[in-house]
Amino acid sequence: MTPRPARSYFEDVELHDVVETPALTVTEAHVQIYQGLTRAPDADPAAVPDLLPLCLTTGLGWRTSRPPLVVLAFMGLEWQLLRPLRVGDTIHSRSRIVTRRRMREGGVIVEEREVFDQRGEVVQRGRFTFLVGKRPKEVAA
Amino acid sequence: MTDLRRCFDDIALGEEYESPGRTVTEADIVIFAGLSGDYNVLHTDAELMKQSIFGERIAHGLLGLAIQAGLFTRATQAYATLAFVGLRWKFKGPIKIGDTIRLRAKVVAREETSKPDRGLVTVQRTILNQRDEVVQEGETDLLVERRR
Numbered sequence: 001m002t003p004r005p006a007r008s009y010f011e012d013v014e015l016h017d018v019v020e021t022p023a024l025t026v027t028e029a030h031v032q033i034y035q036g037l038t039r040a041p042d043a044d045p046a047a048v049p050d051l052l053p054l055c056l057t058t059g060l061g062w063r064t065s066r067p068p069l070v071v072l073a074f075m076g077l078e079w080q081l082l083r084p085l086r087v088g089d090t091i092h093s094r095s096r097i098v099t100r101r102r103m104r105e106g107g108v109i110v111e112e113r114e115v116f117d118q119r120g121e122v123v124q125r126g127r128f129t130f131l132v133g134k135r136p137k138e139v140a141a
Numbered sequence: 142m143t144d145l146r147r148c149f150d151d152i153a154l155g156e157e158y159e160s161p162g163r164t165v166t167e168a169d170i171v172i173f174a175g176l177s178g179d180y181n182v183l184h185t186d187a188e189l190m191k192q193s194i195f196g197e198r199i200a201h202g203l204l205g206l207a208i209q210a211g212l213f214t215r216a217t218q219a220y221a222t223l224a225f226v227g228l229r230w231k232f233k234g235p236i237k238i239g240d241t242i243r244l245r246a247k248v249v250a251r252e253e254t255s256k257p258d259r260g261l262v263t264v265q266r267t268i269l270n271q272r273d274e275v276v277q278e279g280e281t282d283l284l285v286e287r288r289r
Contacts, residue, residue: 033176037169037204038211050225051210055203059178071181074202077279079228126228 008067009135010107015100021060023092023118026052026085048085053115053124057093070133072106079126083117090118098127106134146221149260149285154251160216160244162271163208165200167238173204199235205242205277206230209268212244221286223259230279234270241271249280259284 026048034052035041042049062068085091092115099110109132114125174180182189183199190198236242250263262285268277 030176033172034207037172037176038207040207040211040214049210051203051207055173055177055179055207058201058203059176059180062178062180068181071183074232076232077202077206077228077230079230081224081226081228084224 006067008069008132010070010100010102010109010132011135012067013069013097013100013107013109013132015097017066017097018094019061019064019066019096020094021057021092022063023090024056024060025090026056026087028087030056031087046087048087048089050081050084053085053091054079056091057113057115057124060091060093061095069109069130070106071130072133073131075108075129075131077126077128079124081124083121083123085117085123091115091123095128103131106132108132144221146219147217147285148221148288149251149262150288152220152248152251152262152285154248156217156248158213158216158244158246160209160212160246162241162243163212164239164241165204165208165236167198169204169208170198170200170238173201173207177201177203179203195235195237197237199237200240202232202277205232205236205268208242209244209266209277212242213246213264213266216244216246220262220283222283223286224284225281226261226284227282228279230277232277234274234276236268236270236276240276242268242276244268254284258287258289260287261285 095111095113098112101108109130111128114122117123245267247265249265252261262283264281270276
């Protein structure tokens with residue numbers, strides 16, 4: 001087996017790279033923990049809080065064949081919420097690199113991300129902008 | 142029971158709210174890492190972060206975003222929100238363990254939609270820390286029920 005780098009640096013990312021994550025069933029436990037953390041109660045206990053799928057998709061991004069990006073800073077986000085989710089729905093996400101700009105400290109990467117439900121319908125989508133580290137000289141590719 | 146939620150018709154352009162403060166703890170960050178599965182070293186490796194520009198672990202950006210959603214509910218009477226439809230957000234500075242953040246919000250747009258039962262309200266939101274530094278800011282678009 002070829003050893004894989006544990007982290008993806010700016011140099012490892014190509015424009016239009018697509019990454020698809022495994023799926024995750026959103027449970028009542030996720031909702032309860034999220035609400036305890038944020039204190040944004042919902043009258044409907046089976047409703048999934050609006051921002052929870054967005055939060056879960058960041059962790060799903062760690063479970064792909066591409067090692068996690070060396071994110072130095074999360075700069076910004078544009079997000080559309082298209083359909084509500086219910087407890088028991090299963091989400092996964094797909095992201096594509098749409099901008100890749102080299103900077104002195106590393107590079108700016110814009111990722112377009114879509115979150116799907118178990119029926120394959122897009123429930124949320126948007127763009128993440130990250131500052132990603134460049135490969136240090138001592139780390140070989 | 143009377144519905145105390147505020148309808149589109151009750152919300153005025155230019156309204157401003159300020160939330161109470163909330164101290165972000167190490168436990169918040171650990172729970173958020175466990176919930177989201179985002180174990181980036183920025184949030185989880187205290188030793189590595191000593192050598193970073195931040196000098197210590199910082200909260201997930203999305204944790205700040207999630208906490209402000211809760212602070213909004215403590216800043217004003219609830220809106221009769223039908224749907225949260227959009228978000229434009231910038232992460233301007235780190236939230237560190239022990240920082241106390243609060244939300245300042247303002248209604249910056251208020252538009253009727255093609256459907257007579259709802260209107261679109263845009264709220265500008267700023268998260269400030271205990272030194273009044275802006276750590277996050279952006280806008281959220283909410284579809285709010287109209288009074289029948």
